[in-house]
Amino acid sequence: MNNNEPKTDLPAGIEMVIAPRTSDIGSFEVQRLLPHRRRRMVGPFIFADRMGPSMLGPSNPLEVRPHPHIGLSTVTYLFDGEIVHRDSLGFEQTIRPGAVNLMIAGRGIVHSERSDPKALEEGINLFGMQIWMALPHALEETDPAFINYGAADLPAxxxxxxxxxxxAGSFRGETSPVETATEAVYADITLPSETRITIPADYEERALYPVFGSVEIRGTAVEPGELLVLVPGQEITVRALQDARLVLLGGEPMDGPRHVWWNLVSSSKERIEQAKEEWKSGLFPKVPGDDDFIPLPE
Incomplete structure (x- = not known):
């Protein structure tokens, strides 16, 4: 069966399985889970990339040059390695495993993501997730902002x-301090072999991404690497067949569809066209100390 064809032999409780697409961001490949032609969003989550694991060094650093965003929040979370974030608000922040970089684009922000040259000398094993959350209509044009949350800030x-x-969000009575524009949950789940976790049906839309390790759902073994969209309203129990790690994403359906073009998200195609012209014309704010940029794709 072609990886792009829908699977028919799904475990009970699994609505859809999405095979990732490979995308090149310059220094290494990423696995893109969302958006997909069969599923554009899960709750507010409109974009999801698995980065690595990839060993970076002086000859292959992460060099994502300044580029624009509108209409979304980016949530960067690492399992391993580090990334240096710089943006047009003047923030410079190195994110490390277990911490969160939350960047609210709103009406427009520009940022870059690069490797620290000193860290590259010893090598960086970059491994993590970068996820976008669409903003509700009322906040699509909000002021941009950036917040870093340390690993110790996140409850377990x-x-x-x-x-x-x-x-982000809440689970079993605990709530993350990471503020989101809509009700949503984003969790990093570690399952030692033969342990179980029950995923509650707290949100209408939920998805599980097994990062590594085989798991079992209702008697069916599931291999890592594909996004499992869950049936609404049903609790799901996951058993680890070996040491495993999963990411849970969930939330209520967004207030209408969103358009995605390059790094731009909006409920309005006209707003995206406006942002494209603004970037092409150099009207977005600059990243202090970084005059480089990614040209508008043709």
């Missing part, structure tokens, strides 16, 4: 040997 829930670190 332990259940039957499993550990759930809350990147």
């Amino acid at each position: 829930v332990t259940e039957n040997g499993a550990t759930v670190r809350l990147v």
